[in-house]
Amino acid sequence: MSxxxxxxxxxxxLFSPRxxxxxxxxxxxxxxxxxxxALLAGLSILTALLRPRPWSSRLNGIILAAxxxxxxxxxxxxxxxxxxxxxxxxxxxxxxxxxxxLGVLSSGWLTLPDRRRLPRYIGLALTLxxxxxxxxxxxxxxxxWQMAEIFAMTPDPLAIATLGLLVxxxxxxxxxxxxxxxxxxxxxxxxxxxxxxxxxxxxxxxAIGLALLGxxxxxxxxxxxx
Amino acid sequence: MPTFNPMSRRQVLQGLLMATAASALPPWQVxxxxxxxxxxxxxxxxxxxxxxxxxxxxxxxxxxxxxxxEQCADVMAAFFESxxxxxxxxPMYGSSQATIGYGLDKLDAYERVFSxxxxxTSSPDEGRDQIEAxxxxxxxxxxxxxxxxxxxxxxxxxxxxxxxxxxxxxxxVGITTSHGRRHDxxxxxxxxxxxxxxxxxxxxxxxxxxQRLLPLAREREIGVIxxxxxxxxxxxxxxxxxxxxxxxxxVGAETWAQLILKFIISHPDVTCAIPATTQVEHVRENxxxxxxxxxxxxxxxxxxxxxxxx
Ligand SMILES: NC(=O)c1ccc[n+]([C@@H]2O[C@H](COP(=O)([O-])OP(=O)(O)OC[C@H]3O[C@@H](n4cnc5c(N)ncnc54)[C@H](OP(=O)(O)O)[C@@H]3O)[C@@H](O)[C@H]2O)c1
Numbered sequence: 001m002s003x004x005x006x007x008x009x010x011x012x013x014l015f016s017p018r019x020x021x022x023x024x025x026x027x028x029x030x031x032x033x034x035x036x037x038a039l040l041a042g043l044s045i046l047t048a049l050l051r052p053r054p055w056s057s058r059l060n061g062i063i064l065a066a067x068x069x070x071x072x073x074x075x076x077x078x079x080x081x082x083x084x085x086x087x088x089x090x091x092x093x094x095x096x097x098x099x100x101x102l103g104v105l106s107s108g109w110l111t112l113p114d115r116r117r118l119p120r121y122i123g124l125a126l127t128l129x130x131x132x133x134x135x136x137x138x139x140x141x142x143x144x145w146q147m148a149e150i151f152a153m154t155p156d157p158l159a160i161a162t163l164g165l166l167v168x169x170x171x172x173x174x175x176x177x178x179x180x181x182x183x184x185x186x187x188x189x190x191x192x193x194x195x196x197x198x199x200x201x202x203x204x205x206x207a208i209g210l211a212l213l214g215x216x217x218x219x220x221x222x223x224x225x226x
Numbered sequence: 227m228p229t230f231n232p233m234s235r236r237q238v239l240q241g242l243l244m245a246t247a248a249s250a251l252p253p254w255q256v257x258x259x260x261x262x263x264x265x266x267x268x269x270x271x272x273x274x275x276x277x278x279x280x281x282x283x284x285x286x287x288x289x290x291x292x293x294x295x296e297q298c299a300d301v302m303a304a305f306f307e308s309x310x311x312x313x314x315x316x317p318m319y320g321s322s323q324a325t326i327g328y329g330l331d332k333l334d335a336y337e338r339v340f341s342x343x344x345x346x347t348s349s350p351d352e353g354r355d356q357i358e359a360x361x362x363x364x365x366x367x368x369x370x371x372x373x374x375x376x377x378x379x380x381x382x383x384x385x386x387x388x389x390x391x392x393x394x395x396x397x398x399v400g401i402t403t404s405h406g407r408r409h410d411x412x413x414x415x416x417x418x419x420x421x422x423x424x425x426x427x428x429x430x431x432x433x434x435x436x437q438r439l440l441p442l443a444r445e446r447e448i449g450v451i452x453x454x455x456x457x458x459x460x461x462x463x464x465x466x467x468x469x470x471x472x473x474x475x476x477v478g479a480e481t482w483a484q485l486i487l488k489f490i491i492s493h494p495d496v497t498c499a500i501p502a503t504t505q506v507e508h509v510r511e512n513x514x515x516x517x518x519x520x521x522x523x524x525x526x527x528x529x530x531x532x533x534x535x536x
């Protein structure tokens with residue numbers, strides 16, 4: 001692209017905030033009452049983080065993989081791509097993430113943290129936020145509650161909850177590859193929301209910061225282990 | 227006592243026939259026949275187009291949202307009712323082309339519209355397919371005008387368009403830029419190729435085109451379409467805090483938007499300005515700007531200075 005320095009992020013925003021937020025309203029209306037199932041699935045991930053069981057990792061691998069697959073098809077492809085052609089390139093990444101989650105988590109290569117250390121608390125906070133609080137954002141922003149972004153049905157809370165589950169998981173060599181796409185999505189979402197002038201653009205950015213903090217937190221100390 | 231001229235039987239019949247014919251016409255055809263907007267000649271053919279058209283970047287990218295599709299169709303209906311004709315879009319604008327197609331179908335406005343679309347690809351081999359997909363979205367039999375969007379792969383893409391024109395598949399060929407980008411290259415293409423239209427940014431605060439491109443368009447008999455008349459709305463937002471000067475009424479401008487548009491279209495080398503909007507009132511307001519009186523040179527200077535200072 002020539003004269004690239006004359007371009008601003010706004011030049012790449014193809015749609016208005018009004019159209020963007022309406023995507024969620026129409027999505028919710030079309031899929032009701034799937035939201036209830038999604039909420040229960042989110043609670044299962046929270047439970048796994050609070051009290052990890054031998055089978056937690058497998059179960060949540062399946063839940064998250066289903067979420068990434070569903071969001072790729074029902075939200076990104078069917079709803080978002082028509083107003084944003086760049087999303088066509090994101091859909092395969094979401095599908096890949098679904099496969100990675102299914103492969104790594106269901107094979108038991110990754111275990112969830114059971115020690116009371118900072119990464120685990122960060123993971124809990126991120127997941128709690130994504131499942132329980134993120135849907136309330138429209139109310140904070142003066143929009144209709146029907147525009148709520150629900151975990152496992154829309155990308156932002158799904159990516160944040162995925163980071164929440166993985167931030168304390170070990171070994172790191174398996175956790176990192178699974179975190180790359182959620183981190184990338186949060187980055188893209190932050191840029192999009194910020195360019196739209198949304199007052200809640202900082203949410204995905206904070207999720208990135210917390211996930212990185214938790215992941216880089218030293219793993220050696222055993223003082224607080226249970 | 228007032229005199230009353232009884233009409234002849236023939237006059238009554240003629241009147242009835244006309245009324246019947248008029249009622250069968252879409253409302254914009256009846257209206258446009260009477261007090262339509264001012265038009266300007268397309269230099270390469272002598273045909274005319276109304277001085278104000280309609281853009282579709284962002285405003286018409288509404289996906290499959292049924293409510294918003296209806297709102298866009300309402301904007302198009304008001305546009306045609308006000309005598310508008312040129313609608314501009316691009317495959318880059320998300321679902322805007324399909325939205326225009328929805329509106330044209332709903333309003334049965336295929337005859338009315340002057341369809342201006344773009345070729346936007348860096349793989350010229352895919353150009354024809356892209357044009358066909360765009361044409362199918364619009365639902366028109368062929369485009370009036372196709373432009374190489376932002377000079378993307380312009381050599382090859384322009385070749386495709388010029389060949390289509392030679393083959394009678396297209397009426398007009400053009401190129402576009404915006405934000406004052408790549409004017410040197412733009413100028414070279416204007417000199418070297420038989421263009422019917424160029425599209426560029428021009429408004430009271432972005433006046434670079436006045437230096438070389440607009441005079442060259444006149445010299446080469448190329449029509450000029452003006453994009454971003456309101457700097458994507460930012461210019462109007464900025465002016466919104468200030469009162470419209472009293473003297474704006476001298477050129478028939480009742481709002482800042484109309485004053486800006488009158489400034490743009492009063493430039494003799496401009497063929498059509500294409501503001502985009504989501505609102506019926508705004509499209510009416512914009513179309514109403516394409517009417518007399520238009521500012522003379524002194525007034526144009528005054529408009530540019532006033533808006534530039536605010
Ligand atoms: N390189 C290229 O080829 C290129 C680049 C840029 C643009 N374009 C073309 O040019 C068209 C126009 O440019 P643009 O869309 O970027 O910007 P624009 O027409 O300068 O501004 C559009 C904005 O102005 C507002 N507006 C319209 N009429 C108004 C009125 N009467 N009063 C107050 N606000 C009004 C609209 O808001 P409301 O919805 O609230 O009315 C909209 O947000 C585009 O849509 C596109 O078709 C082409």
